[in-house]
Amino acid sequence: MLRSRTMNMTEGRPLRLLASFAVPLLIGNLFQQAYNLADSVIVGRFLGADALAAVGATGSVSFLFFSLCNGISSGGGIVTAQYFGAGDHNRVRKAIANSAYIMGLASVIMSLISFLLTPTALTLMGTPEAVRPDAITYMRMTCASVPLIAVYNYASSMLRALGDSRTPLYFLIVSCILNVLMDLLCVRVLGLGVFGAALATMIAQLIAGIGCLTYALRKNEYFTMERSQLAPDRQIIRSAVRLGLPLAMQWSMIAVSTTALQTFVNSFGTTAMASFTATNRIEQLVQQPFGSLGLALSTYAGQNFGAGRIDRVRSGLRDSVMAVAVFALIMLGIMQTFGNNIISFFVTEPDVIALGGSALRLTSWFYFFLGLIYITRGTLNGIGDALFSFINGIVEMGGRILIPLGLVMIPSVGVWGIWWTAGLTWMVSAFFCVLRYLSWRHKNAGPASSLRARHAFPSRG
Numbered sequence: 001m002l003r004s005r006t007m008n009m010t011e012g013r014p015l016r017l018l019a020s021f022a023v024p025l026l027i028g029n030l031f032q033q034a035y036n037l038a039d040s041v042i043v044g045r046f047l048g049a050d051a052l053a054a055v056g057a058t059g060s061v062s063f064l065f066f067s068l069c070n071g072i073s074s075g076g077g078i079v080t081a082q083y084f085g086a087g088d089h090n091r092v093r094k095a096i097a098n099s100a101y102i103m104g105l106a107s108v109i110m111s112l113i114s115f116l117l118t119p120t121a122l123t124l125m126g127t128p129e130a131v132r133p134d135a136i137t138y139m140r141m142t143c144a145s146v147p148l149i150a151v152y153n154y155a156s157s158m159l160r161a162l163g164d165s166r167t168p169l170y171f172l173i174v175s176c177i178l179n180v181l182m183d184l185l186c187v188r189v190l191g192l193g194v195f196g197a198a199l200a201t202m203i204a205q206l207i208a209g210i211g212c213l214t215y216a217l218r219k220n221e222y223f224t225m226e227r228s229q230l231a232p233d234r235q236i237i238r239s240a241v242r243l244g245l246p247l248a249m250q251w252s253m254i255a256v257s258t259t260a261l262q263t264f265v266n267s268f269g270t271t272a273m274a275s276f277t278a279t280n281r282i283e284q285l286v287q288q289p290f291g292s293l294g295l296a297l298s299t300y301a302g303q304n305f306g307a308g309r310i311d312r313v314r315s316g317l318r319d320s321v322m323a324v325a326v327f328a329l330i331m332l333g334i335m336q337t338f339g340n341n342i343i344s345f346f347v348t349e350p351d352v353i354a355l356g357g358s359a360l361r362l363t364s365w366f367y368f369f370l371g372l373i374y375i376t377r378g379t380l381n382g383i384g385d386a387l388f389s390f391i392n393g394i395v396e397m398g399g400r401i402l403i404p405l406g407l408v409m410i411p412s413v414g415v416w417g418i419w420w421t422a423g424l425t426w427m428v429s430a431f432f433c434v435l436r437y438l439s440w441r442h443k444n445a446g447p448a449s450s451l452r453a454r455h456a457f458p459s460r461g
Contacts, residue, residue, distance in 0.1 A: 007163025009300045010085055010307040014316040015323075018296045021165050025292035028156075028169040030285065031176040040281050042183045043197055044346045049274040051194055052347065054134035056277025057127045057262065062142045065114035066149070071251045072106045075244025078384060079236060080161035081299050085306030091236070092222050093229040096158050098236045102244070107150035114143035125259060126266045131273075134194045141198030148202065151209030155216050160299055162222060171211040179204035243384055250393030257400030261421060264404045268415045271349075275356040276418055278346040282360060283422075289327050290371040293320055294378030301382025314441060317379045324371030335364035359419040366423035369430035376433035380440065388436045395432045399425030 009017050044052035076099025083091045118139045127135050156168035179200055186196025216223045265276045297316060304312045335342075340357030347353060373392075380388045403424050407417035 007165075008085075009163060009303045010309055010312065014300070014312060015319040018293065018300055018316060018320065021163065021299065022289075022292045022296035024165040024169045025160070025295050026289055028165075028172045029288040029292050031169075031172050040277065040346055042187050043194060044274070044278070045348070046188055047193060049347055049349055049352060050131050050270055051134055052277055053128075053270045053273040054131035055138050055194060055197070056273055056280065057122065057125070057131060057135045057266065058139035058142065062114070062139055065110045065143060065146065071246075071248025072102060072241065072244045074157065074247050074381075075240035075242065076102055077157040077161045078243050078298070078302050078381060079240050080158060081302030081382065082306035082384070084162055085303030087307075089222070090229065092162070093225045094233050095236050095240070096222060097225060097230050098233050099158060099240060100154060101232060102237065102240055103150050103154040104147075107147040111143055111146035114146065115140055118143060121259075125263045128266065128270065128273075131270070138194045138198050141195065141202060145198075145202040145205060148206040148209055152205060152212055153209075155209065155212040158223075159212075159216060159220065160295065161302070162220070163299065163303070164220075165296070167215060168212050171208045171215070174211070175204040175208035178207060243381075246387065246389035247381065250389040253393030253397040254400075257397035257425075261400045261404065261418070264421075265418050268418070271351050271355065272415050272418065274347060274349070274352045275343070275359060278343050278352070278356045279359045279363070279419070281346065282342055283363065286331050286367060287370060287374070290324060290374040293323065293371075294374035297375055297378035298382040301379045302384075305383045313379060313383065317375060317437070320375045321372070324375060325368060328368040328371055331367050332364045335360045339364075355415070359416075362416070362419045363423045366426045369423075369426040372430040373426065373433050376430075376437045380433075380437060383440070385436070385440065388433075391436065392429065392433060396425060396429050399428050 007017070007021060009021070040052060040055065043055050076095060080092055080095040080099065083095055119136055122132060122135050122139065152168070152171070159165075159167050182200035182203060183197055186192045186200050190196060192199065262276075265272055297320060300316050301313045304310070304316070339360040340353055342360065343353045343356035346356075377388075377392060400421060403421045404417055407413045407420055410417075413420065
C-alpha cells in the first residue's frame, strides 16, 4: 500500500512548516472560492444584478447551516491531530472512524432542517419579492448538497490532521474546473438560471468528495482499520463533540449575525445587495491566505500540543503575525488602487461598480485585524480551547447586530454602515482573540514538559 503524505509538525522551523502546509491549503481554498466566484460572475453577467442579488441573499443563511454541521464535525479533526502528535496511532484510526459517524449524522440533519426552513428564513430576512423565487431555488439546492459537501470536508479535514494538505487540493482543482464549465453550460447554454448555477456546483462538489475519500481509503494507512477500531468510542466522541460543539455555536452565532447584517443590507435595495454580494466574494478571496494559515496553525498547534511542545505553539503564532501584516499591507494597496476595476468583473451596472469599489477601499484598512482573528483562533482551536470559540462567536454576533443599530443613528453614514460594520466587527473580534491568547500564554509560561497535563487532552483510555 502506498502511503499518503503526512507531516510531523513537532520538529523543524515553525514558519517553514506552516508555509509548506498552508500553501496547498491556500491554493485549495482559492479554487473552492472559485465555486462562488463562478456562480457570481456568470449569474451577474448573464442573468443580471437581480439574479446576483438573489444568490447573495442566500449566503448568510446557508452559512448558518453549514457552520452548525462543520463545527460539530471539526472537533474530530482536532482530536485526530492531537493523537497524531502524541504518536498514538491506534487512537488516530479510532478518531478518524468516529469523526465519520459524527459528520454523517450532522450533515443529514442540517440538510433536512435547512431545506424545510428556506422560505421562512428568506422571508424573515426581508428578501425583496423580486428576487425571492430565485433565492429560494438557489438556497434549497445548496441545502440539499450539505451531505455531499460533508464528504469532502470530512476526508480533507482528516488528511489535514495527519499533515497532508496536498491530496485534497488535487481533487478540488479538478472539480473546480468542472464547476466552471458546467456553470457555463447550465446557465449560458441551457438557460437554467440560478438553478443551473447551483446544480453545477452541487455536482462538482460531489465529485471532489468522492475522489478525496476514495483516495484516503485506498492510499492512507490510517484509513485502514481493524474491526475494533471501527467501533463507536464514547470517549473519542465525547472529546470530539466537546471541542466541536463550541465551534458549531461560534460559527452559528457568526452566521446569525451575518444574516442580521444581510437583512440590514436588504433594506437599502438591490443596488446595495449586488454591491455587497460582489464585495463579499472578493473579500472571501482576500481571507483565503488568512484562513489557510489559520487552518495550518490549528493542525500545527494540535500536533505540538499533543506532543507537549508548547514553546513551538507560541513561536508558530509569532511568526504568523508577521506574515499576516505583510499580506494585509499588500491587499490594502491593491484595493485602494483597483477597487472599481475588481468590482467590474462581477457586474456591468455603473452604480453597483462605484458603490462596491468605494466599499473595498473602506474595508481594506481593516484587513490586518481580519488576519489576526484567523491565526489566533486557529491556534486556540488547535490546543482545544473550546470555551473561546463560544466567546468569539458572541463577540462577532454582537458586533454585526449592535454596530448597525448605532450607525443608523448617524444620518451621514447611510449605506456605508454596511461596510463600516464589517471592518469594526473585525477589529473588535481581533482584540478579544489576542486577549484570550495572551491570557493562555501567561498561564502556560512554565516548563513545556509539564504543560500538557494542565489541559483537557483526550485520554488514551
